[in-house]
Amino acid sequence: MKFAIAVYGAPYSHQAPLSAFYFAKAVLDQGHEIYRVFFYHDGVYNGNEAIAPPQDEPDIRQMWSSLAADNQIELIICIASALRRGMLDRTEADRYEKSNANLDKAFTISGLGQLIDAGLNADRLVTFGA
Amino acid sequence: MKTLLFVHTSSPHGSVKAQEGLDALLMGSAFADCSALFLGEGILQLLKNQDTKQTGQKNFSQTFSALFDYGVDKVFCSKTHLQNHGISESDLVIEVTALADKDVAALFSSNDVILNF
Numbered sequence: 001m002k003f004a005i006a007v008y009g010a011p012y013s014h015q016a017p018l019s020a021f022y023f024a025k026a027v028l029d030q031g032h033e034i035y036r037v038f039f040y041h042d043g044v045y046n047g048n049e050a051i052a053p054p055q056d057e058p059d060i061r062q063m064w065s066s067l068a069a070d071n072q073i074e075l076i077i078c079i080a081s082a083l084r085r086g087m088l089d090r091t092e093a094d095r096y097e098k099s100n101a102n103l104d105k106a107f108t109i110s111g112l113g114q115l116i117d118a119g120l121n122a123d124r125l126v127t128f129g130a
Numbered sequence: 131m132k133t134l135l136f137v138h139t140s141s142p143h144g145s146v147k148a149q150e151g152l153d154a155l156l157m158g159s160a161f162a163d164c165s166a167l168f169l170g171e172g173i174l175q176l177l178k179n180q181d182t183k184q185t186g187q188k189n190f191s192q193t194f195s196a197l198f199d200y201g202v203d204k205v206f207c208s209k210t211h212l213q214n215h216g217i218s219e220s221d222l223v224i225e226v227t228a229l230a231d232k233d234v235a236a237l238f239s240s241n242d243v244i245l246n247f
Contacts, residue, residue: 112157119243120132130246
């Protein structure tokens with residue numbers, strides 16, 4: 001089965017990203033497919049390259065990044081949510097004349113249409129942090 | 131083609147979730163057959179005469195009147211939740227069909243994809 005995952009919660013503020021991550025792992029472990037992970041609302045902070053948690057806490061950004069690389073999964077950040085919250089890749093940082101880009105390379109900025117597409121084309125869309 | 135149900139449960143200005151939920155609904159309407167359902171505090175998003183000047187937030191309630199132009203003509207709310215909040219349908223910025231609880235349940239089961247905001 002093809003699963004799409006929507007993450008609305010911010011890392012370290014909300015359980016949603018960790019629950020979404022462990023759900024994604026379970027989906028893959030059971031032989032299913034992840035169609036896409038879409039980050040909306042405060043979920044866009046999951047892609048913050050500058051996240052530096054204490055050593056005894058999980059590095060959520062790194063966990064997403066490895067999961068995506070190991071399984072060729074798309075990690076999509078909503079552009080409208082991201083810009084509002086100052087999550088910028090190099091292109092957007094240049095466009096808005098900001099000195100820093102802070103989006104991790106594993107994440108891609110795209111539009112809300114990707115969430116709708118996930119709802120339409122995955123067998124299940126599972127939302128965390130609604 | 132699958133049908134999408136957007137469920138709006140957040141109060142309008144306590145967080146940005148309501149506004150971003152409306153953005154998602156408008157985007158969805160470009161791709162698919164979409165319905166909107168307002169439950170609980172989400173009903174407050176639809177109140178007429180909202181004035182956000184003193185809170186510094188965007189008054190996105192005006193955008194609801196564009197829903198029909200986007201092809202979203204199935205807009206529902208819970209009749210029970212309207213009553214709980216002491217709101218009548220004439221207090222709302224757009225025409226909304228108030229559903230009995232069993233019809234709210236039926237709406238969930240008759241749509242393929244549910245998006246919660």
